Amino acid sequence: MKILVAEDNADSRVYLERILKSGGYAVDSAENGRLALAKAQDSPPDLIVSDILMPEMDGFVLCRRWKEDATLRQIPFVFYTATYTDSRDEELARNLGADRFVIKPQPPEVLLQIIRDVLDGVGAVPSEPHNDQVWEQYNSALFRKLEQKVQALEREAAHRRQMEAEFRRDAETARQMQTALLAPPPANPCVEVAVVYQAGLAVGGDLYFLDWRRDGRLLRGFLFAAMGRGLSRALYAAAVQVMLREISDTDLPLPDQLRSLNRLIRRHFGEGVAAAGLALEIDLDTRELRWVNAGLDRFWLAAGGQSGLVSQTAFAAAGEQAAQLVTHTLPLAVADSFYFCTKRAGDLLTVLPNPPLDRFPEMVRRLRALTETTGTEDVAALCLQIRQLPETLPEACHWPRIFRLGGYGDYQRLRGEIIRTVAEWTGTPHSFVEVAVNEALANAMECRDGVARPHQVRLRFNAFGKRLVVRVRSTRMGFAGNALLDRLRSRPADLFAFGEHEAMGRGVPLMLCLSDKMMYSRDGTEVLLAWKLGEAGGKQ
Structure with missing residues (x-):
């Protein structure tokens, strides 16, 4: 015996075909009512199993056309549906002439028994009511389904609004936390510090950390760009900043501090997370700038007769090559200016014609104006200028x-x-x-x-x-x-x-x-x- 299956969902159609074939039936299938009717008229089956909610021609219309066809009307028609489950839907199906109304899902053995029972009772044709009554029931069923769909969409929209509101609250909390962590260091008469920072979204992945050590005679700074996107990157960046605060307290040389950060990142976040960064120190005692590249390989300066871009090979802070970190030094003089940038800020400076590197206030204003055009990308830059140097070095001490x-x-x-x-x-x-x-x-x-x-x-x-x-x-x-x-x-x-x-x-x-x-x-x-x-x- 051959059974025709009308089902628009491919997975459900394949599953139903397998069940029927396991019962010894030959199976043909169609993805909507129009194709099922055409196949049946070309090669009539012994029974049809049809879904109701289908494109082009739904199951109710298919059943109506099936019972109007002189060749097909004697062939049993079984509804198998998970969408139309109301008792009024079953009443409409019976009035259209359906032989059985089955609600999904059913165990395979139960469904096969229903098919056998229907085939054993072939010959009894249900009576049909007046056409107007049938179509009134049909329209009522469509209206109920549309009403249920609208209610489901309203519930989904309300849930989405609730989720968006919760996300905005979380993002605002993360922004406040990030703002608190990114507080600038106390003012110092020797070094002017200007921070240019713009989060691409509510929260950003770029971060900086500045800390005066040795009673204001050593400024230590870190600039990092965390990899990834969204709120998770901002939380990761905040965790890195907490690590930096702890590492800075060890007063290790800069390469060792970055290696310690590398170990912490790999321990807590695994191999797939990384950050590009740079560490620097302005030492007023030795009158030196020291810096170590760890993925951020460009910065700009106006110092020692030089003005422009400094580019060096660098390794990611959380990469395997972190052991190759090298400390670079420059002597300091009054009016020297330095601009350390994350990637997006560096890209903006690269295309800026004739950046006023030796005019510190104007350069900071230009850089801040550029950040307003970044859209959803993070921008961070540490701008430092030497305003004065101690006239005398500190008294000799016996440390280290x-x-x-x-x-x-x-x-x-x-x-x-x-x-x-x-x-x-x-x-x-x-x-x-x-x-x-x-x-x-x-x-x-x-x-x-x-x-x-x-x-x-x-x-x-x-x-x-x-x-x-x-x-x-x-x-x-x-x-x-x-x-x-x-x-x-x-x-x-x-x-x-x-x-x-x-x-x-x-x-x-x-x-x-x-x-x-x-x-x-x-x-x-x-x-x-x-x-x-x-x-x-x-x-x-």
């Missing part, structure tokens, strides 16, 4: 202090001087700082069982106001120190597991507990410890 140890004997010989160095900063003869430094030295020299290995160790103290940074580098084989720190921070109970793990003695847990900040170099051969002097006179 560097000790070189060739073994345990050197440690015994220099131990008193090391203790005095720590005490000078803490203001107390003994402190937790001293304990942590001793543990760092013991680890560096691999002191086990009272025996020190013959490693070369470099101990460096540096003080920045109330902050002390200690770095201990050793020729011993490095290890995954940052991975161990991550484990201890996430599982504090392991801090007390001295000796349970052969690879971890008491040194690392003690240093972590007794310092404000602790981190290892990439190769694990150098540890950094940092403290901030408290109001009570340091860590006791």
Whole structure:
């Protein structure tokens, strides 16, 4: 036996064909009522299974035309619908002459049994009411369906409006958060800072961070452009800025700070997320500009008799080549001007004819005017001008202090001087700082069982106001120190597991507990410890 299927949805049509074929039936199909009627008139089937909501000719009209055709009217007509499910729809189908009205979905065995029952009862033709009554029912069914569709569209529109309102609230919250994070640094009489910033949408992916260090004698800045689009990029950029604040407090050299950022980005956001950036320092003590490219490879200057674009090879901050970051330097003079830009701001400056680089206020105005034409793209630029330089360098101080140890004997010989160095900063003869430094030295020299290995160790103290940074580098084989720190921070109970793990003695847990900040170099051969002097006179 052959069954004709009229169904406009391709997936439903294929599924229904498979069910009927599994029951042993030959199956032909059509995607609307008009094609189904033409196929049936050309080669009549033994039964038709039809959907109702179809283009060109729906199931109700098909059933009407089917029962009007002298050849087809005796062939059973089965409705199989998921759209028209009202009892009045079933009544209309019966009045049109349909043999069965089945609501989707049905289990395959149930549907096949219905088909067998209908085929067994071939010959009974339902009576038809007056045409006017049928078409009145038909129009009523169409009106109900249209009304349901309008209500569904209204519900969808209301849901969309609610979602848009929630998105606008989220975007405004993100914008406020971003604005708070992008606050400019305090004013300084030596350096004028002008920030040009324009978010392409409600929130942007570009970010900057500026921080005065050493009591206003060192300006450290970062400029970044996060990859991606939309609100997620802005949140990612905000997270990067929080990381920068933490990294800046370590007072590491600029390349090491960017490498630390690289590790954090890869740890928290994975391999598929990156940021192009640049780090810079204006050092009023040494009268130098220092910068490191990390994906933003262009900036403009008017300094030292030069005026124009500086372009250098650079590597992405979160890329594998971050190890190749290099520090560049320029001497500073009064009236020197520097313009560090993200990609879009750089593109705008590239096409700007004769940019007034040596006229700082005018250049900043021109750059801000250009940002108004950027549309949905982010623009960020740090504009810096040297207004004056200190007439005299600061009084000579004894920082940094560097000790070189060739073994345990050197440690015994220099131990008193090391203790005095720590005490000078803490203001107390003994402190937790001293304990942590001793543990760092013991680890560096691999002191086990009272025996020190013959490693070369470099101990460096540096003080920045109330902050002390200690770095201990050793020729011993490095290890995954940052991975161990991550484990201890996430599982504090392991801090007390001295000796349970052969690879971890008491040194690392003690240093972590007794310092404000602790981190290892990439190769694990150098540890950094940092403290901030408290109001009570340091860590006791």
